[in-house]
Amino acid sequence: MSLEITNISKSYKSRAGDVQALTPTTFSVAPGDFVSLVGPSGCGKSTMLYITAGLESADSGTVELNGRRVTGPDRSRGMVFQGYTLMPWLTVEQNVKFAHRLDANIDYEVPIAETLTHQAYADKLIDIVGLSDFRRRLPRELSGGMKQRVAIARALANKPEILLMDEPFGALDAQTREEMQELMLLLSIHERTTVLFVTHDVEEALYLSSRVLVFSSRPGRIVDEIQIPFGSNRSLDIKLAPEFLSLKRRVLDQLHHSGGRTLNREAILTRLRESNLQTK
DSSP states (O other): OOEEEEEEEEEEEETTEEEEEEEEEEEEEOTTOEEEEEOSTTSSHHHHHHHHHTSSOOSEEEEEETTEEOOSOOTTEEEEOSSOOOOTTSOHHHHHTHHHHHHHHHOTTOOHHHHHHHHHHHHHHHHHTTOGGGTTOOGGGSOHHHHHHHHHHHHHHTOOSEEEEESTTTTSOHHHHHHHHHHHHHHHHHSOOOEEEEOSOHHHHHHHOSEEEEEOSSSBOEEEEEEOOSOSSOOGGGGGSHHHHHHHHHHHHHHIIIIIOOOOHHHHHHHHHHHHHHHO
16 A cells, blocks of 8 residues: 655635645655644644545645545545544444445445455454444444544444544543554554544654654645654553653644744733733
8 A cells, every 4th residue: 555645735715815725745655654744723734634535626736545546535545533423323333334334235246255254344343442342332322432433443444545534532531532542553553554644632643653744834834754763562651751752842843933833922921911001
């Protein structure tokens, strides 16, 4: 599997005129890579993910997966959103198996053996994400972390060539978020999943990834690329290691120097002092 992003740019229309979200951006994702995109809000990293998924079109440039031009969504790319996007009337098991059921309904030539193989793999994924005891539950009966585990299992059930994840743990509490990070790390290792991951959380990116691409503020461009030196057999304790903290400082410095810091401490203090004087 090889993902090639070449000179992708994107702008949007607004009342004030065109807004440039991405300047021409180029990078690649090799088989087995876990690549994270980090950057300030509005820098275009989610836009890049949606273009890669085929859910948005670029103004210029190309996205190719294994030499095939991406022109729209298909089962070669699994997508996990921040919102769980589960079918509320389907059980955990039915949600995970939904995509293949849809394919089978559209393509009547899908062999029975393939369907049975898919069912077995879906059952394996439900077990891996720790939801075997909840397979008959509806989404409303699950916690946020459980819902996102269902969404991840569903995205993996069709064995996509690459998994695309847009802030998938952003709505979770800190403890659940760390549990999901550990789950994602184990999945990427043992299922050999290739992942393109968008996050605002620098620690999350460094902990999960084999590579981190740092985006500037809008219009987005890659200002740093970090090869993560830690092996795949890493634990949460690594977040306290000096080398990890050094990489975190490097990313934060890049974000601040490239325009990611939008609040100026001294300017805010000055305005607060002036406000206090005016009210006295």
